[in-house]
Amino acid sequence: MSSPHPVRATAEGRRLAEIADGVAWRRWGPYLGERQWGTVREDYSAEGDAWGSFPHDHARSRAYRWGEDGLAGFCDDQQRWCLGVALWNGRDPILKERLFGLANGEGNHGEDVKEVYHYADATPTHSYNRFVYRYPLAAFPYAELTAVNARRGRDEPEYELPDTGVLEGGAFVDVTVEYAKAGPEDLLMRVSLRNAGAAPARLHVLPQLWARNTWSWAGDAERPSAGRTSMEAASAKRAWISPASDGSVLAQRPEMPARRLSIDRAVPWRFTENDTNRPLLFGEEAEGPFKDGINALVVEGREDAVTGSGSKVAAHAVLTLPPGGEAVLRLRFRPAADAARPFADFDATMGLRRHEADAFFAALQEGIADPAARAVHRQAVAGLLWSKQVYIFDVPVWLKGDPVNPPPPASRRRGRNADWEHLTNADVILMPDKWEYPWYAAWDLAFHCVAMAPVDGAFAKDQLLLLLRPWYQHPNGQLPAYEWNFGDVNPPVHAWAAFRVFEIDRATTGVADTAFLERILHKLMLNFTWWVNQKDAGGRNIFQGGFLGLDNIGPFNRSEPVPDGGIIDQADGTAWMAMYALNLLRIALELAQVNRAYEDIATKFFEHFMAIAGAMAHIGADGVSLWDDADGFFYDTLRQPDGHHVPLRLRSMVGLIPIFAVEVLDESVFAKLPDFTRRLRWLLKFRPELAALVSRWNERGEGERHLLSLLRGSRLKRLLRRALSETEFLSDFGLRSLSKAHGAEPFILDRGGARYTVEYTPGESTSGLFGGNSNWRGPVWMPLNFLLIDALRQFHSYYGPEFTVECPVGSGTMLDLGEVADELARRLARLFVGEGGGRPAALARAAARGGVVEKHGLFHEYFHGDTGEGLGASHQTGWTALVANLLMRRAP
Known part of the structure; x- marks a missing residue:
């Protein structure tokens, strides 16, 4: 067996090893979705119009059935408690609680997120995570983005937020949200704000905690009265958050121990309920408060929209930042039984976790000499890790409907996913893109796992096994393709990914996990037979x-x-x-x-x-x-x-x-x-x-x-x-x-x-x-290029240096197949790592539109075949994160 990789000797590497011993370092992470609206899960229409049946305009007011979304969010692995941040600049028509984008029929090239944000850093146990978001100080141009893209045809570029001019002259606040773990259940949240403009900026900043709504669908959970305690609320099968005597808030729900959220300053807590505003959306009678209660208070000044306790709460800070000025909010979310002062060791712990993240990547990137390549590698890994999401979808219940709601239309039994009644998902899964593709896809996931393997091989193996579990894989052997049609077919790359992950894991740990291969093989034989028969x-x-x-x-x-x-x-x-x-x-x-x-x-x-x-x-x-x-x-x-x-x-x-x-x-x-x-x-x-x-x-x-x-x-x-x-x-x-x-x-x-x-x-x-x-x-698409490079290296291991081809054709340069693979890898890396100090081609559009990308790049779905410009989903660090593997392979 080979020697273990140096990453295993780092503090983060030791935490990864502790997971195998039952320490729950992965229980909390960036698992909150970025778009739950407009998904198949939330679609209860007769026509199967997911985008139209639950649009963005409903998201702030309507409780989700199968998940939650938010801005820069963190949650537990069952999405029972969710953390995120909301913002208001005094001009927007709504709180900025989630990323805005266009539905599939609204964008001139399909669904399209219209925000500026980046996954800046992350470690595999989520002991440290960082997210950056650029918030305009002018009114967010929701209507303009929608109208201009509606007028544009497919032969025109997408109209993006920088194109509207709202970011010009530094008229924005950069918001950095960091999470660190003092322990597996002890979460630190730091919200930093910087005014980039030449004028003072007044901003409402609302770090939020809320419970996923699990109580509205069975009809057996009583809404507690305002005078009841959170303990009594928990006994009524509802999550409940209430003020505590020390200025923090106490969060309880029946299935887990009580937790406490603290903030480092005296600000009011704003409470509401994570329940649908049925009077607003459907004209029905219902008693508030509702999911949009905090929005109604902050934006509309409605004091009656909030209450003294509930299942959603925000710490309401109003800050004035001078030109170039900065401010910081610190929060801690931990078990209520922990009586230690919440901020005594906060800064030291946050600093230590940043240092440990640096040490982890220094070991992981051993041999990558170019600082620019190291930065790209680290951000690719960060995007991959941030793209984890709790995915909950019980298809039998979705088909049948909930007791307290009208039954789904009869057409549902003949429509999308009707043949997948066995499928019941409630897991943390690597998403292709948490906004544009916030659902798993079989072949995407295989590539994600190959990119994940050098970072966290155990998680990569678990993800590959997950799709072969009986509540995922169809009884006939088929693997679920993707949420819009589980019965469609993706390329069968699961076995290729499994063996590559096995090889990478063996090189990292020094141990050959043949038990993993056995489990994979037995289930994939069923899938192979399905292919042959169907x-x-x-x-x-x-x-x-x-x-x-x-x-x-x-x-x-x-x-x-x-x-x-x-x-x-x-x-x-x-x-x-x-x-x-x-x-x-x-x-x-x-x-x-x-x-x-x-x-x-x-x-x-x-x-x-x-x-x-x-x-x-x-x-x-x-x-x-x-x-x-x-x-x-x-x-x-x-x-x-x-x-x-x-x-x-x-x-x-x-x-x-x-x-x-x-x-x-x-x-x-x-x-x-x-x-x-x-x-x-x-x-x-x-x-x-x-x-x-x-x-x-x-x-x-x-x-x-x-x-x-x-x-x-x-x-x-x-x-x-x-x-x-x-x-x-x-x-x-x-x-x-x-x-x-x-x-x-x-x-x-x-x-x-x-x-x-x-x-x-x-x-x-x-x-x-x-x-x-x-x-x-x-x-240019990253995954198939990656497979070709992998294949060429296999051919080279057989033919050796005597087998050469002209590359490029017409150049007179003869390369062996290993050298051809290296040349293709170099060209792909050029998308992200500019040569001679120039800006990488994939960022050309962003540079031309005001340079808003700055030091943080984007990892697009695919790239222009002539210029290398990034296109499609802009945060598809799922399979585009494979560039990290290429950079490591190219290292001397």
């Missing part, structure tokens, strides 16, 4: 899959019936399954070295891979190949009802995905596993037509290794000639998702009386497919 329409080892997370990459929606009939045999769907078989083979071989019983399973997946490889190369009854030898590329093929096949000669990332299906096996594997070796050699001897396809099995490669791949060396070189051409896929910032050649020569398909056109679109989507909120017709 997505191979002809039983030919050619797979369909659907859109496979690539949204609008094709001429039409691949998840819907083909216009005028037919079936699409997918090059990417088939390649993903070949990769899946190899990933499961690799896991089985790892386990077989500990338990020989897994040799049979390894043999099974070797045979599956061989069958798929043969099918992709037209060994089958219809003799049709997904490989086009004239073009040197893989294409989807449209299989028409009359049996004819029409290749869809669209050069996209779909045709490069077959490169991902590669595995290199050491000669030692064959020596240790004779049964597997015997079957493998029999198959290769008696099925020479298959053996000839799988990259020269009869020759040993560099270091006596053996290669399993869909591609022989000649085909790999032909594919890479497309991929590494700057007139096709290769950009200064990684590989584009569509060949640039389709800018001059769009792909055109006439079908069913309609014409379908796909042209190179390097920036935002101009297609309405999937709402137009993401684009695979040209931009």
Whole structure:
């Protein structure tokens, strides 16, 4: 076994180790959502219009059924108590309690958050977290942002907060919210404010504590009267917060010990209830106070909107900051039994946790010499850690409805997620983006875990196992795809991620967690079988899959019936399954070295891979190949009802995905596993037509290794000639998702009386497919670039330095495949780490709009195929955090 990584010797590393011994360092964290409104969970409409049925304008007044959201929030792992901050500049129509953005139908490129904020720092146990937010001192331009984006078309850029001019001249306050832990249950909250303008700024700052509403849905919780104590309220099955004699507030709810919130100054506490304002929203009679009571008091001056105790409270500080002036509020939320003075050790503890965070990252970044790269790495990890969210969704209850509310419409039983009645989720999960994608997605989560593994391998492993638990995985073996349609299909990358996480964890801890691999393998075998049974329409080892997370990459929606009939045999769907078989083979071989019983399973997946490889190369009854030898590329093929096949000669990332299906096996594997070796050699001897396809099995490669791949060396070189051409896929910032050649020569398909056109679109989507909120017709996407780099390094470990390709094509520079992988990694890193002191290309738009990003960058969903400008969801540190892995790998 290898030696443990130096991070384990740091204070934060020791806390991570203590979690395995039962110390609850992860119980509290940045798990509060950033957008609960406009989600499927909160949608009870007949039409399934999640955005319209619960809009932003309802969020301040309407209690959520399945979760909570807030600004710079922290909560426990069951989201029973939530902390956050609210702000008011004296001009806004509402309190700033949550991030504002446009619904999917409002933005000219789909849903879009319209705020300036950054995840500045975080540690894996959340012993220290920092969030920064820029709040305008002018009235927040809600109406302007909505109206201007509504007028803009898909061919125009999004209209952002800096474009409105409200931040010009420093007319804003920078708000920094820090959390630190004195112990697993002892939370310190520090709110720092800096007036960046030339005039004094008067600001209402309201740190808030509230309970998730769990009492309004069953009808068995009595609302306590104003004179009742919090203990009596707790016995009535409600959370309750009430003033304490020492100036703090006492927070209680039935299922956990009482807690106390203290603040370091004498300010009034404002209480209300986390209950829906039914008179305002629905014209019904109901007794207040309501969720929007503090908003009504501060903004409207309504003293009757608040009360003397409740399930939501804010400490109301009114501050005047001189030009350039600063102010600090300190709060502590801890068990009520702790009688020590709350602020005696506050500053020392906060400072110590910052220092320990520095030490943790210094150890983690060992070998990254460039300070700019270290800063990017740290912020990528911070964004990943801040993107954890408590995700609660009980689909059976959601389908059936709650006793005290009207039953859901009958259409719900025939609509979205109706076939997922087993799914009951209440866990902390890594989100793709806590505002634009505040729900888990299967393939996103796999990439998140690979990015998380060097930081917190135990959490990464737990996340991968979570989706395989019986209350997530469908009884038929399918994994839930994403909240908008759990029954859709994402690329099957779970096994790839599991083995990569296993390898990273082994290198970090010095221990091979084969028990984790066993648990993964058994459940993924069910999922693999589901794929074979459900997505191979002809039983030919050619797979369909659907859109496979690539949204609008094709001429039409691949998840819907083909216009005028037919079936699409997918090059990417088939390649993903070949990769899946190899990933499961690799896991089985790892386990077989500990338990020989897994040799049979390894043999099974070797045979599956061989069958798929043969099918992709037209060994089958219809003799049709997904490989086009004239073009040197893989294409989807449209299989028409009359049996004819029409290749869809669209050069996209779909045709490069077959490169991902590669595995290199050491000669030692064959020596240790004779049964597997015997079957493998029999198959290769008696099925020479298959053996000839799988990259020269009869020759040993560099270091006596053996290669399993869909591609022989000649085909790999032909594919890479497309991929590494700057007139096709290769950009200064990684590989584009569509060949640039389709800018001059769009792909055109006439079908069913309609014409379908796909042209190179390097920036935002101009297609309405999937709402137009993401684009695979040209931009650079981090996850598939990462997979290609991973695959090229596998190929290089077999072929060695003698196997070279021209990179870029036409340059005359010959590189081996390891050097090509390094070059692609360098180009991707250029998105974030500028060369020669320049500003990284991904921040170009922000720089042109006033430089509001400053030292904190953004981690976008995807990037412009020519300029590298960040596009799509702006805080998708989920899979874009993979840049951290690339920076660590590139370190000398």
